[in-house]
Amino acid sequence: MTDKKLNDLDGLENLPGFKRGNPTYFENEVIDHLISITLELGAELWVVKDRLAHVEEVLSEHNKLSLDSLSTGKPSALLQEQLDLERTQIIKRIYGRLYSKYGGDVAEEKSAI
């Protein structure tokens, strides 16, 4: 790497996230893994809840279950609205406490801009 490129990096190469793969932010990398594990479990739990709600809706509407309709169809607008609300509540309830020290646990959902 040339000096010019190093200047452009402005010390970035010393930050944990600069390393590709799975960087560590804590001295004890087990903490990094545990946080990632809880996020992954949360995502998978949500996949199951979303699927179950969709299954229930399809069953109640058609009295029979079509695997194709579950994969290619989409929930009704009402159910989708309920799912969106429930998802944010779950994330707040499970993970909000991580930021409770400075009051971030009560922050409302916000997009990037």
Added chain:
Amino acid sequence: MGISEAIYKRGKTAGVFPSLSTRRDEAYMDFIESARNLLLHAQQEPIGEYSKLLLKNAGKSMEPDPKSTAEAIELLMKDNILKTYYRIKRTLQESFWECTYSSLHMRKNDLLRALDDAEKIGPGSVAYDLDFSIPEYATAEIHIQPGGNVNDPLSGLLYDYGSKVFMGGAADNDMFADMQASTVATPQDNKVHRILDLGCSAGVTTSALKRIYPDAEVWGIDISAHMVRYAHARALGQNLDINFKQMLAEELDFENNHFDIVVANLLFHEVPVSISRKILSETLRVLRPGGSFTLIDFSGDKSRDVYTMFFGAMDAADNGEPFLPGFVRSNVEEIMEARGFEMHPYDPDKFILAERIGFKPNH
């Protein structure tokens, strides 16, 4: 299978974004998007205040110079709450790429066939060269997107869906691109016949410009063949007549004084400053006298404090943007002026996406 069917075959997130391949993947990404909105975006203000308090209590300088920034990084990254924030940020980033990549590659053959088919029809056109020589700086895995912008045949689709999740809904239905395009300056005489979008990637801004100037000849150029291939298919899905071409922004294959408007939306922080200078010279060359150049990107360090420098440095590392710190330090509006642009007043307080507007002098 038609182009629209292959790219937008299913799913509630279809529309201007490529849909994922299964309902399971959509639900997973819903979680990632909501988690980003709640655990990252919603935290930016309170965690900023918390960080500034830590800096103040430690008696640290709030000046944005490199020394103070390095000290801020050292202090703040000892704090367990901040480590948690950045750990979550990185994990969510890696998770959403892993899911997007596997989900779209599940339909790889259909999607590539759709891109091939799109090349043969209009409106609009696409041109690229399989032997195109890609500069080393462009091979970085920007945004930690698998394969980056140039090394995966589905990189355009990956980038587009990744943007949706990254922006947390703000980019849905091209809202963000339409908002950015609305800030693009018109030439001093208001005559607009030809428009060029530099580093167009998935062509989202290019399409937004075409919506504003439907009668203009609009070009989008990008370093990646995979990006322009997807950009064309995406514009086709919106029935927009746009020309996309693989090209280096620092070596434009257009005549002098050719364009009325040139735009660069979030390009400059992805290239080394040495390349930025070349792009600005080329932009000035292809603009006609009185033509406008709008550069939309992050603010420079002269309008920042040490916390926003820290935040930018962490984002650059966690989001795979190796040239971002160099760009911020360059204060690009000053380079534009030195290159010969007549500068429109610039709002230095606009931190996230600040427009720098310059005109090519009439004399």
